[in-house]
Amino acid sequence: MKTVLVTGASGQLGSCLQKIANERLEIDWLFLTSAEMSVSSKKDLRLVFGNKQIDYCINCAAYTNVEKAESEKDKAFDINATAVKELALICKEHNLVLIHISTDYVFDGEKELPYLETDLTNPINVYGASKLQGEKHIQEILDKYFIFRTSWLYSQFGHNFFKTVLKKAYEGETLNITTAQTGTPTNANDLAEFLTNLIVEGNANYGLYHFSNLGATTWYGFAKKILEITALNEKVELNKDTSYTTIAKRPQNSVLDKEKLETSFKIDLNTWEKAVEELLRSEYKDLLEHATR
Ligand SMILES: NC(=O)C1=CN([C@@H]2O[C@H](COP(=O)(O)OP(=O)(O)OC[C@H]3O[C@@H](n4cnc5c(N)ncnc54)[C@H](OP(=O)(O)O)[C@@H]3O)[C@@H](O)[C@H]2O)C=CC1
Numbered sequence: 607m608k609t610v611l612v613t614g615a616s617g618q619l620g621s622c623l624q625k626i627a628n629e630r631l632e633i634d635w636l637f638l639t640s641a642e643m644s645v646s647s648k649k650d651l652r653l654v655f656g657n658k659q660i661d662y663c664i665n666c667a668a669y670t671n672v673e674k675a676e677s678e679k680d681k682a683f684d685i686n687a688t689a690v691k692e693l694a695l696i697c698k699e700h701n702l703v704l705i706h707i708s709t710d711y712v713f714d715g716e717k718e719l720p721y722l723e724t725d726l727t728n729p730i731n732v733y734g735a736s737k738l739q740g741e742k743h744i745q746e747i748l749d750k751y752f753i754f755r756t757s758w759l760y761s762q763f764g765h766n767f768f769k770t771v772l773k774k775a776y777e778g779e780t781l782n783i784t785t786a787q788t789g790t791p792t793n794a795n796d797l798a799e800f801l802t803n804l805i806v807e808g809n810a811n812y813g814l815y816h817f818s819n820l821g822a823t824t825w826y827g828f829a830k831k832i833l834e835i836t837a838l839n840e841k842v843e844l845n846k847d848t849s850y851t852t853i854a855k856r857p858q859n860s861v862l863d864k865e866k867l868e869t870s871f872k873i874d875l876n877t878w879e880k881a882v883e884e885l886l887r888s889e890y891k892d893l894l895e896h897a898t899r
């Protein structure tokens with residue numbers, strides 16, 4: 607049986623993995639929250655990795671506040687870059703596989719087509735720059751690693767755009783949503799399931815990959831879909847916002863090309879529309895029943 611350590615276990619992706627873990631008993635899971643093991647503490651890392659035989663580490667620990675990162679650069683780099691370097695070093699020392707999650711925000715968004723793994727990176731905000739530095743450390747230190755760049759993660763857990771839209775709409779608030787970015791919303795449960803299968807199968811096609819649901823939309827398009835499925839569009843106003851102000855810049859286009867992923871892992875990805883519908887049907891039944899009444 608493989609032992610899998612999940613860092614940042616109470617975050618969004620960590621919580622999706624915990625949900626799957628309840629059913630996937632062929633893995634010996636070890637979930638550690640930031641309070642139980644800080645990836646920024648060498649002492650914590652030594653203690654955990656020294657005390658247990660671990661086969662895989664899924665690093666879900668990260669600094670993910672894109673807006674705040676602009677004024678907390680040191681903190682963002684500490685968690686997303688320096689700590690990742692220490693994690694990679696300890697994974698090498700113990701000869702285990704590191705599975706790391708990175709982001710579409712490593713790109714500047716100037717490309718018109720979907721981004722390939724080989725495309726030039728050029729982050730335009732602090733969060734993206736810190737995540738890119740983390741990727742580079744892993745690639746310099748390890749051979750046995752997977753880096754999955756993903757985009758616009760959402761789920762029933764944690765803080766995310768999907769939940770913000772649902773909450774605001776449920777409370778009857780008018781929604782003004784930007785059309786300035788095009789990308790792909792990705793159901794974090796789909797990513798968690800993919801990672802679990804990868805480990806169970808023992809796939810050793812190590813390297814850097816892009817993982818997201820299929821298709822592309824704007825944040826406005828994503829909000830529109832959520833409101834349509836839940837019929838909340840009958841109750842709240844949704845406006846396209848062409849000048850929504852934010853502190854951090856975001857890439858105009860961050861759609862990721864998934865051909866390398868699909869070829870290497872023989873995976874059938876969900877379209878983003880189907881993925882959001884599935885989440886609403888499985889986790890928000892009451893809301894949908896109400897909608898069809
Ligand atoms: N969310 C998104 O839209 C996207 C996310 N990603 C990447 O996916 C991964 C997972 O993201 P997601 O689950 O959404 O992020 P969350 O912000 O939901 O979770 C991050 C977790 O990391 C923990 N953490 C922060 N600092 C430390 C630390 N020093 N040691 C240990 N744990 C720490 C946090 O704990 P606490 O709350 O206690 O601080 C939190 O539980 C990240 O690498 C992120 O960069 C990529 C693309 C899109």
Ligand SMILES: Cc1cn([C@H]2C[C@H](O)[C@@H](COP(=O)(O)OP(=O)(O)O[C@H]3O[C@@H](C)C(=O)[C@@H](O)[C@H]3O)O2)c(=O)[nH]c1=O
Pocket residue numbers: 670671672673708709710711756757758759766767770781782783784787825847850852856
């Ligand atoms: C809440 C809200 C946001 N927006 C805009 C702001 C922003 O441009 C966009 C998305 O807002 P958010 O703050 O939810 O998203 P943001 O923090 O940019 O999300 C990113 O998070 C990191 C962790 C990633 O790695 C990325 O892939 C991406 O998911 O929508 C509106 O236009 N109207 C609104 O009411």
